[in-house]
Amino acid sequence: MGRRKVICPRGAVSISWSEQVKSSGIPITRVQFAAADCCPCPLRPACTRASEKGRYGRSLTLLPREQQEILGQRRQEQQTEE
Secondary structure: OOOOOOEOOOOOEOOEEEEEEOOOOOEEEEEEEEHHHHOOOOOHHHHOOOOOOOOEEEEEEEOOHHHHHHHHHHHHHOOOOO
């Protein structure tokens, strides 16, 4: 398997992946972007609240694929009139 990566809408590539477990026992993956990519980004106000002084910029928390897909479906359903 090759290096896993996430690419933001402005083209920055993630720099760090970390497998973790939430206190509830659910496994998650934390993905980090470099502060050097995020701090000067013009889309930053709409993207992240990460500290400008930290090592990392935007971070993502991903659930296992099946749970992430279900979460996406439920969020989509919330956008319908029903």
